[in-house]
Amino acid sequence: MGFAHEYATAIVRRGRYPMEPADFVPDWADRPRKGKHFPGAESFPLPRDEAPPEATVQRGLFGPRGTGAFTLPLLSGMLQESYGLVGRRLAVQANSDLGTLPMYTQANWSRGTASGGGLYPIGVHWVSGPSGPLTPGVYYYSTPHHRMRRLLAGDATAEVRAALGGELGADCDQFLVLGVRFWQNAFKYNSFSYHVVTMDIGALLQTWRIWARARGLHIGPALWFDEARLGRLLGLDQDEEGVFAVVPLTWEGAPSARPAPVEASFAPRVHHADQERSRTTMTFETVRRMHAATLDGAADRPPAGALDTALALPVPAGGERTALPAPRPLDVAVGTALRSRRSSFGRFQAVTPLPAEALSTVLAAVDTAGTLDSDTETPGAGPLSRSYVFVNHVAGIAQGSYLYDPADRSLRLVKAGAPGEFLQRNYFLANYNLEQAAAVIVPVARTTAVLDAVGDRGYRLVNAVIGAASQAVYTASAAAGLSCGVALGFDAISFTEELALEETGEVPLLIMMIGHERPRPADFRYEIA
Ligand SMILES: Cc1cc2nc3c(=O)[nH]c(=O)nc-3n(C[C@H](O)[C@H](O)[C@H](O)COP(=O)(O)O)c2cc1C
Missing domain, CATH: 3.40.109.10 (NADH Oxidase)
Structure with missing residues (x-):
């Protein structure tokens, strides 16, 4: 029995038996950013998306499965309305942060997707191949600016296809890759954070599923893949960050023939490093163990019917x-x-x-x-x-x-x-x-x-x-x-x-x-x- 069983039990009991470190107090003044900061990376604006009138919530929830193809305006619209900043919370409510909301430095910017504690720890990477409209590369969606930051120039999609292994995404050269840097949530929730961020992933995927279905598109995420390989590509620290989902995107104009497998003589890798805002960061043993447990067999996708x-x-x-x-x-x-x-x-x-x-x-x-x-x-x-x-x-x-x-x-x-x-x-x-x-x-x-x-x-x-x-x-x-x-x-x-x-x-x-x-x-x- 793996550690996840133990973790699941501790989560159920936490209302009565607090998880360690029980006396943890967040250092709010030294909190991390809600998102990564790559000051040296070039950034590109994203175009406006115009939604047709039939793109309703009804269709997004209950409509037929989409068969259409993404374009840059569609990707831009989906990202902005799911994870981009769209407004500021200033209403009177019963949360303890109410008094600080009017201060600009403490402003609480709102997004289309909910997130545990309002921490928004997911980093959205776009790994774009030759069918895309920009120079092929690895891009990071900058939520405050609604822009793409280029972290790597060059076609790295063969790495993603190899990490997915086999049929899934084999004919795609556009992927969204969702990563989480645990500190962005754990600075507040410590051991509990693994539970929260894994729900956050589902919340964001569900926004995309609704959004895409309403526009005749399909989102089919992969949760099993060679995570170490993708982490390496994105330049993540495997102990402190995880890759939680890969979403292959059908792209307009992409050749229907499969991209030839690229025999990379060296593995591409992002070298831009996130500039951490916190002066002091911490790791939590429970999060580290839970992450290690979920990495075990990450690339061995369970067969159909396993569930x-x-x-x-x-x-x-x-x-x-x-x-x-x-x-x-x-x-x-x-x-x-x-x-x-x-x-x-x-x-x-x-x-x-x-x-x-x-x-x-x-x-x-x-x-x-x-x-x-x-x-x-x-x-x-x-x-x-x-x-x-x-x-x-x-x-x-x-x-x-x-x-x-x-x-x-x-x-x-x-x-x-x-x-x-x-x-x-x-x-x-x-x-x-x-x-x-x-x-x-x-x-x-x-x-x-x-x-x-x-x-x-x-x-x-x-x-x-x-x-x-x-x-x-x-x-x-x-x-x-x-x-x-x-x-x-x-x-x-x-x-x-x-x-x-x-x-x-x-x-x-x-x-x-x-x-x-x-x-x-x-x-x-x-x-x-
Ligand atoms: C997985 C998950 C867990 C959440 N847990 C709580 C909670 O325990 N208490 C609470 O008041 N809100 C909770 N929320 C709501 C978030 O605090 C809220 O979405 C976030 O602060 C942003 O505020 P908004 O939803 O008004 O945009 C949760 C949201 C998610 C997605």
Whole structure:
């Protein structure tokens, strides 16, 4: 049994038994940047993207799989609306950073994708070959400037294809490669950070999946590859940074013939080094061990069907069920929804119950994120996650906890009765009143079964699916005019007991709140892109 089992157990218990170093206090004055800084690297502006009216959230979530090809404006639009800075948060909310938000040096810039703690630790690299519009090379997406920084000139795509191994991406010469420098999250969350950043990866991939599908494109990420080889290409320090996903992009005008394999006499490698802002950086033993565990067998992609024993369990037939109404169509442009997406942070107010149709809409969106179209999942196989729902204030649905069954769009009763007191007692931050959320959705996965099926690297897949669920909630809620938020700060042992999850081997991995907010909130509009 690998270290990921141990880590998964420690995460579930952390609400009662803090993870080491329990007395850790972040040094906020010496925090790292949210992104890498390459002062010497040449940068290139990105063009504007014009979205057609049919690029709606409805199509992004529920439309057909895309068959189109990326262009530079499309790549630019997808990056800007997912991870680029698009606005500044200045509204009054219940987080402890409220007082500092008006100071420019502490400005909190918003993005289309949510991120644990708002730390945004993912570095997006574009490895572009001869079909691309720029000189072939390795580019880093600079989120504050919405520009590409060239870290290496020359076609390095053969390295990516070799790292992917075999068929996947074999006919592509454009790739997005997602890396995380752990310090960018661990300076705050220390040992917990591996759990958070792996969900962040899923959240970003889900934004891309929605965005791309709405534009007739496809995102199929690889999570298994020769990570050491890619780390070498990108000039990463293998102990302190990881490569978590590779996304091959079908590019307009790329020759359909496969690029000839390049026999590189030397391996290309980025030499530009990130200029770290923190004067003192630290590594954490648990993060180092977890990273090492997920690197084991990284290039040995599990065969089709390997996850069959670890998929979400079917909802048992029968039981006391409440039918949900059909979801409402989400005819809002993806870009509009992503730009208006935000966390509620303590603003829920349940004076008016949520229409059941709104809950149904968000649950249908979550359902689309149960699979990621990733390299290890078998096309057409079931999802890796399913959802429980605590109903506080939804019109026509009795208060209680339920299991959502997407097959007939119903809620199967787990336990009757108002859950508000349970929810608030088991939330350990002060920024939300969970009782005032209309409903709290809890995505679960069979983490242990996944690790047994595909090894420790499966931890990344489980968490990516949960991160994707969170971004589906954010995007659908924004499109439906609802408020939402997600949180990791809950006692998972209590949730396991409350939902009787010991019997199913499921782990409650996130809480996702939806509802109405207090009317007429204090805010200040500050859009920058
Ligand atoms: C994986 C993940 C975990 C999160 N955990 C929490 C949490 O425990 N508590 C919380 O208030 N917000 C949590 N959030 C929300 C982030 O704090 C939020 O997305 C980020 O600060 C940016 O703010 P915005 O969503 O308003 O843009 C989480 C988000 C993600 C994606």
